[in-house]
Amino acid sequence: MTGAPERKKYLGAVDLGGSKILSIVAQGDGRRLGEDRRPTDAERGPDAVLERIVGSLEEALAKAGLQQSDLAAVGICSPGPCDIDAGVLSSAPNLPGWRDVPICRYLEERLGVPARLENDANAAALGEHVYGAGRGCRHLIYMTVSTGIGGGLIIDGRLYRGATGVAGELGHMTIEPDGPLCGCGNRGCLEALASGTAIAARGEELVAQGGSALLARMAQEEADLTAGTVSRAADQGDIACQGIVERAGYYLGIGLASYVNIFNPEVIIIGGGLAKVGELLLAPAKAEMAARAMREALKAVQLKMTELEDYAGVMGMVALLREGCR
């Protein structure tokens, strides 16, 4: 790039999700100057969504009082497997029709700056490590619990991606060999037992068995039955719904104990929509982790809630762009 490099010091970052796009413009020190949120409209296909990503970044720039020529680089994170070296999103579970989309090349051509791609959970781990609840830690695990369960690993101060970039898939550890079928094709993964989708599925089963009049009524009123519905029914004192959430917490704890033993982290950071359910989920998770993990590993680890919340991914991209690290 030619021109006036000293003016180009701002970083653009985008979190592309199945339902929403979050864009920010930030300085390298992590200060956010402008942001934009808009629905992904994933059903309109990759071309329309790519256009919306650019529009969202432009809006974030405008809110910061900046223009495209002020950008030094952009980063985008997204769920699902991606080829970070080629900048290609291989596929995304919540983005129908996305297969091998060269997202970095598109952004580079449209914006005229280098673009980087990363898996969203990896980015969130990095964001918490540099700017959030994991500041100052060299060994940390980030776990996102929402419709699915994802994760990212920081080992010895660096993001660990594994051989093909899929390391840290914490949701796909087998917990119950003959358990429910998981989206990945395996049975009894943590995701199939403790994610929002799993809690909602147990709620559906409960309603079908006539096990909770309250949950049935709430599901009818909301015209939907999600993990949030189950958790609200639990809050209102429904014993069976409390049992579902506690059971999910118990499974989470089994997973956490294994991560503690394998990685000996200083901190495990829990993010994602289900983290908001709070102690009904987390108390049994902590108890189970404490009961199963090895003592020497357990005494080193702290369980923390996300500090960056839904900014974790974009802040991770800012960290990645700032350090130019791989």
Ligand SMILES: [Zn+2]
């Ligand atoms: Zn799985």
